[in-house]
Amino acid sequence: FLNHIGRYRLERDFPAKSGTSRLSPYIAHGMLSPRHLVYLARQHDGEGASAWLDELIWREFFQQALYHHPNAAQESFRPEYRNLAWPGKAEWFERWKSGQTGYPIIDAAMRCLAGSGWLHNRLRMLAAGFLVKDLLTDPRLGEAWFAEQLVDYDLAANNGGWQWAAGTGCDAQPYFRIFNPVLQSQKFDPDGRFIRRHVPELAHLGKDVIHAPWLAKESIRTHGYPPPIVNHSEQRLRALALFKQPEKAV
Numbered sequence: 001f002l003n004h005i006g007r008y009r010l011e012r013d014f015p016a017k018s019g020t021s022r023l024s025p026y027i028a029h030g031m032l033s034p035r036h037l038v039y040l041a042r043q044h045d046g047e048g049a050s051a052w053l054d055e056l057i058w059r060e061f062f063q064q065a066l067y068h069h070p071n072a073a074q075e076s077f078r079p080e081y082r083n084l085a086w087p088g089k090a091e092w093f094e095r096w097k098s099g100q101t102g103y104p105i106i107d108a109a110m111r112c113l114a115g116s117g118w119l120h121n122r123l124r125m126l127a128a129g130f131l132v133k134d135l136l137t138d139p140r141l142g143e144a145w146f147a148e149q150l151v152d153y154d155l156a157a158n159n160g161g162w163q164w165a166a167g168t169g170c171d172a173q174p175y176f177r178i179f180n181p182v183l184q185s186q187k188f189d190p191d192g193r194f195i196r197r198h199v200p201e202l203a204h205l206g207k208d209v210i211h212a213p214w215l216a217k218e219s220i221r222t223h224g225y226p227p228p229i230v231n232h233s234e235q236r237l238r239a240l241a242l243f244k245q246p247e248k249a250v
Contacts (some may be wrong), residue, residue, distance in 0.1 A: 002040065015109075015120040016193035021052065024152035025118070027059070034060065055121075061204035062160030065170050074140075074160055076168035076204040083177075086243060087245040088137030095229055096131050097145055099199070102228035104211060105185035106130050108198035114200075117151035122188055128165035129179040134230055167243065175243040178236050185211040201225040 001021040004011075011019025024034040034056060041053040066072055076082045092101075099107035099114070109123035119127070124146070131142045143162040147153050163169030167177075189195055192210035196203040201223040202210055209216040214227050 002044065005041075005044055005052060006046050006048040008049075009051040012051065013122045013188050015112075015123055016189055016191070016197070020120065022118075024154075028152040028154045028157075045164070058160075059154075059157055061171070062156040066156040066159060069170070072163065072169070073155065076166075077163055077170045078168050081166075081168045083241070084138075086136055086138040087238075087242070088131075088135045091130070092135040093137050093141060095226075096127075096135060096137075096142075100226055100229075101130070101135075102214070102226045103185075103232075104128065104192075104195045104199055104202055104213065104225075105179045105189060106181055108195045110187075111198045112194075113146075113149050119146075119150070124161060125165050126179055126181060126184055127172055128162050130181055130213060132166045134181070134232055134235045136235065136238060136242060136249045139163065139168065176240060180232060182212045199225065211218060 001023065004019075005021075008019060008021075011017045013019075023037070027034060027037070038053065041049045041056065042106055043049075052120055065077075069077060076084075095101050096106070096110060097114075099109075099111035101107055101110075105123070106127055109119060109127045112123070113119045113127075128139065128142055128146075131137050132139045139162045146158055146162070147155075150158070157239060160169060161245035163172065164173060167173060185195070189211075190207065192202075192205070192207045195210055202213055202225055205213060205216065205222075213222050213225060216222070
């Protein structure tokens, strides 16, 4: 990884590229010391090493947050969101786990996780955000699923990441920032390379339609790939209502 750390800032958000360190399993299982990795990062001058150091700091931040607030392992860090009545359907959760939501970038992510036990950080954010904000499902269910699947599972990092994506953590993205899965797909997998790798039903589609195959002409076959299980625009409004007025949301 040190041979291409200089490209880290530019390539780390694109899952089809080998732009990340892939060292998280070794850190999680104590095979590499975070202190040693910080030392190595500081030996390399440049934006790539600086960006990687920032990610190592995020890991330590989540460790400290959970140490001082252990209740966050079972409930929302922010008390105002602890009693949200999540209206998501059990069927939606199962479809999310199996990579059958009808949103290619989400399904590619979930199938990658199931097949390899590892998932690119950008995709962890997208998959988590989709479960919470589009499928209106309790983030603790998704957090538990990731815990079962990830070879780099770390309680603090997993919990912190999920609470960040859900908007319920101590340093979370605001609840009103909701990822559009199609736009995110177009931005971070522009040619559809990652999608084709993990969703073979869509491998024949061009990059103009692979991110939203339901918009393709009827003559273009998707080989049994499902239509979207929810409408993103509608679910976005429901998510906003849920977080603004938990007791009145439907």
